Amino acid sequence: MRSIVVLISGSGTNLQAIMDYIATEKLDANIELVLSNRPNAYGLQRAAEASIKTAVIDHKAFDSRESFDQEMIKVIDPYKPDLIVLAGFMRILSTDFVEHYEGRMINIHPALLPAYKGLHTHQRALADGVSHHGASVHYVTPELDSGTVIAQGRVPVMDDDTEERLQERVHHIEHIVYPEVVKWFSEGRLTYQNHQAYMDGELLETPVIIDQESA
Ligand code: NHR
Ligand code: GAR
Numbered sequence: 001m002r003s004i005v006v007l008i009s010g011s012g013t014n015l016q017a018i019m020d021y022i023a024t025e026k027l028d029a030n031i032e033l034v035l036s037n038r039p040n041a042y043g044l045q046r047a048a049e050a051s052i053k054t055a056v057i058d059h060k061a062f063d064s065r066e067s068f069d070q071e072m073i074k075v076i077d078p079y080k081p082d083l084i085v086l087a088g089f090m091r092i093l094s095t096d097f098v099e100h101y102e103g104r105m106i107n108i109h110p111a112l113l114p115a116y117k118g119l120h121t122h123q124r125a126l127a128d129g130v131s132h133h134g135a136s137v138h139y140v141t142p143e144l145d146s147g148t149v150i151a152q153g154r155v156p157v158m159d160d161d162t163e164e165r166l167q168e169r170v171h172h173i174e175h176i177v178y179p180e181v182v183k184w185f186s187e188g189r190l191t192y193q194n195h196q197a198y199m200d201g202e203l204l205e206t207p208v209i210i211d212q213e214s215a
Helices: 013-023 042-049 065-079 095-100 121-128 163-186
Strands: 002-008 029-036 054-056 083-086 105-109 132-139 149-156 190-193 196-199 208-211
Touching: 002 013, 002 042, 002 065, 002 163, 013 029, 013 042, 013 163, 029 042, 029 065, 029 163, 042 054, 065 095, 083 163, 105 163, 121 132, 121 163, 132 163, 149 163, 163 190, 163 208
Parallel strands: 002 029, 002 083, 029 054, 083 105, 149 208
Antiparallel strands: 105 132, 132 149, 190 196
């Protein structure tokens, strides 16, 4: 069975979705540790309720990104994770950290990458009047939100959307797409070699698209 470490900063609904997949035996994997940079992240309670180990490393206690990242490596490595899952983790990671876990770390970003890298994605998508928005699961590389995209959940943008409602729609699809990708990894279907992702042994040239209608 694959070992997973999940990094969070906040409410942890994506963590919850993955825990629910495990609890209902849709996913055969073990979350060894949930690590948060914020002491009061609600996701820590979710983990504790499921008897999953938790740790807090408060970035504010470190004087550089590098020293914070080195402490995270110290805490994570004893668990020998096969996969690191960023689930609403809000600290940009240094190149050393990313290279240490290269090909073994994924993130979910709330946009249809390469569109809307960075923050405030829903607000920016609404302002542009795009017809579709969504979320992307990608491998983490040193350059922000730029690693190979594995899968995308796509939702329509409505004429009268507010940022809140759009975000809710995107969250809903995130909670389907992220556990699915972790499942592909756990089944050995999703692999990574020489900076490239493979699905069922074939080079993944375009992301797997999951539309809200089919989800
Ligand atoms: N690190 C690297 N090297 N590469 C990526 O692709 C990463 C990453 C760290 C986090 C998640 C990402 C997202 O999905 C992620 C991808 C935080 C920021 C940010 O600006 C940007 C992108 C993402 C996460 N963070 C501020 C910082 O100074 C802090 C913001 C806050 O604390 O609220 O680190 O969107
Ligand atoms: C998710 O929408 C995720 O895509 C986004 O934060 C939310 C976390 O929700 N991630 C980022 O913006 C990363 N910068 P959750 O804590 O409830 O899973």
